[in-house]
Amino acid sequence: MPPLLSLRDIYKTYVMGDQVVRALDGLSVDIHEGEFVAIMGPSGSGKSTLMHIIGCLDAPTEGSYLIDGVEVADMDDFELAKIRNQKIGFVFQGFNLLARTTALENVELPMLYGHRKDRRARAIRALERVGLGNRLDHRPNELSGGQQQRVAIARAIASEPRLILADEPTGNLASLQSEEIMQIFQELNDEGGTVVMVTHETDIGQHCKRMVHIKDGQVLDDEAVSDRLIAVNVLEEMRQERLRDEQRKAAALAAAGR
Amino acid sequence: MNLIESFRVSIRGLANNKMRSALTMLGIIIGVGVVILVVAIGEGATRRVTETVNSLGTNLLTVFAGSSRVRASAATTTSSTSTSSSTSTSTSGGGMTNRMTMDDSNQIAAQFKKTIDAVAPSVNSNVTIRSGNANSTTRVTGTTVDYPYVKSIEVDRGRFFNEAEQEGSRKVCVAGTTIAEKLMGDAHIDLTGQTIAVNGQNFQVVGMQAPKGATSWGQDQDDILIVPITTAMRRILNRRNIDMISVRCTTQDTMPLAQEQMSNFLRVRHHTPPPYPDNDDFKIFSQTDLLQTQQSVTGTMTSLLSAVAVISLVVGGIGIMNIMLVSVTERTREIGIRKAIGATPRDILLQFLIESSILSLIGGLIGIGLGVSGAYLLATVGGWSAIVNMTAVVAAVAVSVGVGLFFGIYPASKAAQLHPIVALRFE
Numbered sequence: 001m002p003p004l005l006s007l008r009d010i011y012k013t014y015v016m017g018d019q020v021v022r023a024l025d026g027l028s029v030d031i032h033e034g035e036f037v038a039i040m041g042p043s044g045s046g047k048s049t050l051m052h053i054i055g056c057l058d059a060p061t062e063g064s065y066l067i068d069g070v071e072v073a074d075m076d077d078f079e080l081a082k083i084r085n086q087k088i089g090f091v092f093q094g095f096n097l098l099a100r101t102t103a104l105e106n107v108e109l110p111m112l113y114g115h116r117k118d119r120r121a122r123a124i125r126a127l128e129r130v131g132l133g134n135r136l137d138h139r140p141n142e143l144s145g146g147q148q149q150r151v152a153i154a155r156a157i158a159s160e161p162r163l164i165l166a167d168e169p170t171g172n173l174a175s176l177q178s179e180e181i182m183q184i185f186q187e188l189n190d191e192g193g194t195v196v197m198v199t200h201e202t203d204i205g206q207h208c209k210r211m212v213h214i215k216d217g218q219v220l221d222d223e224a225v226s227d228r229l230i231a232v233n234v235l236e237e238m239r240q241e242r243l244r245d246e247q248r249k250a251a252a253l254a255a256a257g258r
Numbered sequence: 259m260n261l262i263e264s265f266r267v268s269i270r271g272l273a274n275n276k277m278r279s280a281l282t283m284l285g286i287i288i289g290v291g292v293v294i295l296v297v298a299i300g301e302g303a304t305r306r307v308t309e310t311v312n313s314l315g316t317n318l319l320t321v322f323a324g325s326s327r328v329r330a331s332a333a334t335t336t337s338s339t340s341t342s343s344s345t346s347t348s349t350s351g352g353g354m355t356n357r358m359t360m361d362d363s364n365q366i367a368a369q370f371k372k373t374i375d376a377v378a379p380s381v382n383s384n385v386t387i388r389s390g391n392a393n394s395t396t397r398v399t400g401t402t403v404d405y406p407y408v409k410s411i412e413v414d415r416g417r418f419f420n421e422a423e424q425e426g427s428r429k430v431c432v433a434g435t436t437i438a439e440k441l442m443g444d445a446h447i448d449l450t451g452q453t454i455a456v457n458g459q460n461f462q463v464v465g466m467q468a469p470k471g472a473t474s475w476g477q478d479q480d481d482i483l484i485v486p487i488t489t490a491m492r493r494i495l496n497r498r499n500i501d502m503i504s505v506r507c508t509t510q511d512t513m514p515l516a517q518e519q520m521s522n523f524l525r526v527r528h529h530t531p532p533p534y535p536d537n538d539d540f541k542i543f544s545q546t547d548l549l550q551t552q553q554s555v556t557g558t559m560t561s562l563l564s565a566v567a568v569i570s571l572v573v574g575g576i577g578i579m580n581i582m583l584v585s586v587t588e589r590t591r592e593i594g595i596r597k598a599i600g601a602t603p604r605d606i607l608l609q610f611l612i613e614s615s616i617l618s619l620i621g622g623l624i625g626i627g628l629g630v631s632g633a634y635l636l637a638t639v640g641g642w643s644a645i646v647n648m649t650a651v652v653a654a655v656a657v658s659v660g661v662g663l664f665f666g667i668y669p670a671s672k673a674a675q676l677h678p679i680v681a682l683r684f685e
Binding site for chain 1: 596598602
């Protein structure tokens with residue numbers, strides 16, 4: 001089976017003043033359907049640039065990029081917008097929801113640009129899928145960070161894209177909320193969804209099935225995750241931990257009271 | 259995204275910033291409102307002038323005795339004025355050279371039958387009137403029986419004086435409605451059959467002139483007593499000269515010829531030496547001259563004020579552009595999000611274009627509302643004549659939407675061309 005994404009000898013160069021910055025320097029990577037890939041690397045490694053190119057937000061300076069066998073490297077703005085709308089679901093670090101717009105309307109938005117007829121029903125289903133079926137009419141400022149990110153995930157999955165692309169999705173969240181978000185991603189992957197995630201946190205990367213390390217615009221190493229973390233188990237552990245904490249505190253209080 | 263959805267998105271965008279949207283509209287509201295109002299006033303004034311002049315008769319030529327040049331010289335040569343001023347006291351300023359007589363008028367009527375339908379010579383003066391204890395002043399016009407026909411006036415109660423009364427210099431008069439108001443306190447009272455003392459002599463009212471209203475230059479045409487010209491000249495004014503001759507031409511086309519004929523006739527008859535018309539002791543006006551003058555005055559005013567209004571529309575448009583530019587900058591992140599999830603440049607362009615068009619369209623509609631009600635207010639309360647022109651209304655809407663589109667293009671294309679990554683990183 002051909003890969004879902006195929007990047008071959010991708011170069012991306014920026015001119016900054018009189019200096020030429022090679023953000024991507026002949027990078028090649030294939031991602032197959034159903035994979036759960038973490039793209040990892042320090043800042044300045046080129047992982048954000050790679051993310052933008054995979055997400056069709058930017059075009060490479062040189063090289064070939066196939067999505068579903070379609071060459072996107074030399075598409076214009078209009079065609080790229082179409083690809084972003086139909087094949088890719090984005091989840092950003094900063095959530096990037098429209099303010100003063102309800103959760104439901106935010107989730108509907110991509111399908112509005114994509115002329116989907118059944119967008120209301122799909123949006124409701126997606127929000128229920130991420131556990132926000134009772135928050136349809138809430139605006140972003142009425143939701144917690146974790147809830148906002150779940151709305152963003154609902155927005156990404158509502159039109160059932162081929163690829164879910166997440167850029168540091170847990171970067172702005174506390175560990176419990178991060179774990180809940182990772183649980184949703186793992187469930188989506190278990191159901192057959194392809195998830196590509198950019199992160200610099202190793203424990204978040206450990207939730208994925210494959211880790212691609214980037215350095216200086218090239219793939220440093222590419223390996224399967226050996227001791228994978230399962231979010232459901234981690235959450236259970238966290239719950240146990242908290243329970244133990246509370247019991248210990250109660251015991252300490254009881255001891256002090258005696 | 260289709261157009262209806264684009265509209266919905268745009269309206270959301272505007273509703274999220276109600277105060278700013280309202281202030282942005284203000285420029286367009288004022289611009290359109292002023293355009294409507296100014297055009298309505300101009301139209302009303304033009305209509306009124308036309309109506310007034312038409313009511314006087316469009317085939318009408320008026321021959322005034324005297325000329326401005328002679329009057330000017332009369333003021334400097336005091337010695338000669340003092341001798342002649344006792345013999346002629348004309349109200350229309352004939353000065354020493356008012357030599358126009360009843361005979362001139364009769365000759366004109368007799369000689370130029372092909373071009374001239376009828377003539378009505380007249381003298382005018384201010385007089386005091388009294389009835390019972392009520393005293394007042396008014397304007398008396400002495401004229402002939404042809405006057406109602408020549409000047410298109412109507413007598414709606416009683417009758418005009420007749421040939422016999424004119425020949426006999428009888429003390430009869432036709433009164434305007436303002437006379438009734440001045441003497442009886444009510445313009446609707448019929449004075450027919452009553453007696454009015456004019457400069458101390460008793461006159462019998464034989465008819466009432468139908469109300470004509472004021473002229474476009476503000477003279478009350480109902481504040482008048484019409485008496486036989488012989489009576490006016492012999493019994494009231496003691497004069498032999500007439501002030502003017504109203505001439506009704508056969509058709510509008512013969513008016514220039516009639517004017518030419520009368521000029522030559524009067525010059526020969528009065529032995530006026532050249533050059534003409536500098537030495538003329540008369541002046542001929544036509545109603546069309548008057549109409550054209552008045553219309554060009556109101557036309558100039560209207561175009562001047564319209565220019566001001568159009569400038570304010572343009573300023574309003576620049577206001578829209580300004581606010582839309584601010585809005586694009588402020589919403590850069592929103593634009594980035596929309597682009598990231600699949601909005602095409604065209605979608606973004608449409609959204610902002612529709613926003614600016616809606617702003618100016620709603621502004622335009624409010625402006626029309628204000629302009630129309632302003633015109634109505636001026637017409638009913640202020641007594642101005644203001645006619646709302648549908649063409650102006652339609653044009654104002656079209657212009658305001660055009661302004662919105664035109665001034666919206668730059669901000670909208672700026673938004674459409676934003677790079678999604680740059681827009682998303684914008685804080």
